[in-house]
Amino acid sequence: MSDHSRILCPVLQQRIMSAEQAAELIPAGANVGMSGFTGAGYPKAVPGALAQRIRQLNSQPNAKPFRINVWTGASTAPELDGVLAEVDGIEMRLPFQSDPICRNRINDGTMDYVDYHLSEVSQYAWSGFLGKMDIALIEVAGIREDGSLIPSSSIGNNKTWIEQADKIILEVNSRQNAKLEGMHDVYYGTALPPNRKPIMLTDPADRIGEQYLACPPEKVIAVVETAAPDRNSPFKPSDEVSKKIAGHILEFFNKEIELGRLPKELLPIQSGVGNIPNAVLEGLDAGPYKNLTAFTEVIQDGMLKMLKSGTLKVASATAFSLSPDGIQEFDDNIDFYRDKIILRQQDISNHPELARRLGVIAMNGLIECDLYGNVNSTHIMGTRMMNGIGGSGDFARNGYLSIFVSPSTAKDGAISAIVPMVSHVDHTEHDVKIIVTEQGLADLRGLSPRQRAHEIINNCAHPDFRPALIDYYERALHSGRGMHTPHLLEEALSWHQRYEQSGQM
Known part of the structure; x- marks a missing residue:
């Protein structure tokens, strides 16, 4: 009793x-x-x-x-x-x-x-x-x-x-x-x-x-x-794809600091959950950064490590999302963490007014991105829900930088993350500033749609799909249907249709 x-x-x-x-x-x-x-x-x-x-x-x-x-x-x-x-x-x-x-x-x-x-x-x-x-x-x-x-x-x-x-x-x-x-x-x-x-x-x-x-x-x-534990998943060590994506982002941060567009302490970080975001956090922790801050949704293992090392001085979120080892680390050292972590309700942790005021650097995942920077982060082949939009839109539209990340292919190379037209739109080209895959980083700021297409194809698409993307874009460009955002409507979603029929885009 x-x-x-x-x-x-x-x-x-x-x-x-x-x-x-x-x-x-x-x-x-x-x-x-x-x-x-x-x-x-x-x-x-x-x-x-x-x-x-x-x-x-x-x-x-x-x-x-x-x-x-x-x-x-x-x-x-x-x-x-x-x-x-x-x-x-x-x-x-x-x-x-x-x-x-x-x-x-x-x-x-x-x-x-x-x-x-x-x-x-x-x-x-x-x-x-x-x-x-x-x-x-x-x-x-x-x-x-x-x-x-x-x-x-x-x-x-x-x-x-x-x-x-x-x-x-x-x-x-x-x-x-x-x-x-x-x-x-x-x-x-x-x-x-x-x-x-x-x-x-x-x-x-x-x-x-x-x-x-x-x-x-x-x-x-x-x-x-x-008297029951929270759901927790073992932390997955970063794979080579995640490390490459993280490397591109860290190189981008360093250049932005050199250009005076970011302070050396960066700006408050918002990070989605998963292997790639944790790889970015690991990279930040291994770099020259100190006294960073986080204004995000969840505290992950990587953020505990950053707080412990002094890379991160404070983390504001609405929840934890820790592995079993992360939970043990937190419980064993809670007196250290309690002054450095603040948990808020999600209408504050995700508030657009605050994301805009603080200048949040938003880093979130995508399922697919099209030639012009529109992002689908929720639906598989346009109709099947994966998880949901979550807080990515709260931060992407209102943050100082909105970075979307993904491996360039899925299903052992059968699916390209870069497609002619996304099958569902969650984040329009107007809200997407940076696209990153293991192939490279596309900085879309200040670019017209046609300029964005070149940047995304050349930097982010997998080499196996790059020729087909170039072919689609060039034929759309010369179709006479409109030069601002060139598309071939009869082919725009043909990659998705081909995958559903044959298992290969």
């Missing part, structure tokens, strides 16, 4: 129950706002109990399908997205996911999916665009005497979900390090138009809010105790 040492509010101690009992309180058709961002800080127990309940109810004769709508901060984990998708328990999902079972249901049409810019989700909820939130299911590291909440390893949309929900279920996870307390910065100064005021944050190290989440105890209908 727990001594409830993480639950200090007497009123809420009276609402402790099992995950199964709490799951009984979630009705079919409910809009449920759940915590979680990139596999950190998501509820670990109630979703699984709810999935078991859904399976039992749906197996009964003449049962009406039991499904809920799931809103989160970003992707979560198999214990949430996976178990609910497996029992066909999700009617609609937003705003970002990475679960393979969810992905299959989205792409076979049995789950609706709304792919939003992450900075906008809270505003949509406040404005009523998404409908009424029935229940918030939030993981926390503890509950204080007054009912305020100690956030766990992510904040995401938790502030908004708590404010918007009619009822709240809390999971108190004792596996979360108790010393997370004090690392969070929850800002309560946002408002809807026309009542907005400037957000007074001018440096990634600024603290502008509260350490705790305000939570009216009367809204809490259940408290569930857990």
Whole structure:
């Protein structure tokens, strides 16, 4: 029996129950706002109990399908997205996911999916665009005497979900390090138009809010105790392709510093999750840089190393995304990191006003890029969702530099990342400044569409596909259909069609 040492509010101690009992309180058709961002800080127990309940109810004769709508901060984990998708328990999902079972249901049409810019989700909820939130299911590291909440390893949309929900279920996870307390910065100064005021944050190290989440105890209908780890994936050592991409980016940074267009401390870094971003972080850590800052979504292993070495002096994010070794390093040295890491809600970590003011250097991945710099970062062959746009658009449009990275080929060379026309557009040519593959870097700033085409083909396309891209471009250029952005409409998506028919672009 727990001594409830993480639950200090007497009123809420009276609402402790099992995950199964709490799951009984979630009705079919409910809009449920759940915590979680990139596999950190998501509820670990109630979703699984709810999935078991859904399976039992749906197996009964003449049962009406039991499904809920799931809103989160970003992707979560198999214990949430996976178990609910497996029992066909999700009617609609937003705003970002990475679960393979969810992905299959989205792409076979049995789950609706709304792919939003992450900075906008809270505003949509406040404005009523998404409908009424029935229940918030939030993981926390503890509950204080007054009912305020100690956030766990992510904040995401938790502030908004708590404010918007009619009822709240809390999971108190004792596996979360108790010393997370004090690392969070929850800002309560946002408002809807026309009542907005400037957000007074001018440096990634600024603290502008509260350490705790305000939570009216009367809204809490259940408290569930857990002791389970976050989802974590082993850190993959950088491969040669990733190292080459990182090398091109670091060379570019050095030139920009020489030209006086970047300070020697660079500007605040925003980095997507994955092998290539971590290779860039490794490169920065091995270089001459000191006192860098990060204003980003997630703290990765590479950022812990940079903080430890002094390359990075502060990192602002909304969540952790660490490997098992990274989690161990963080827990073992949390007293060192707690003054150098700030976790904020995602409508602040991804806020366009702040990205523009701070001059963020945005580095994100792409699926494909076309000759003119339009980027597809979400859809395979134009129709099949991969994960979602996430926060890349928040930073790409508003950052000082928007860098998109990818290997030049995929599927063992069958697919080119550089194509005549993207099959789906997430980031238009107007927002894309730099494209990087292992082949090289294309600086698109100040270039016309035709100039961008030469830069992208010559620097970023794989040699196996470069002749065909040149041939397409030159024939489009002489087609007489228009010289500004030359295309052959009858061929523009033929590469994708050829892949689907033959398995080779």
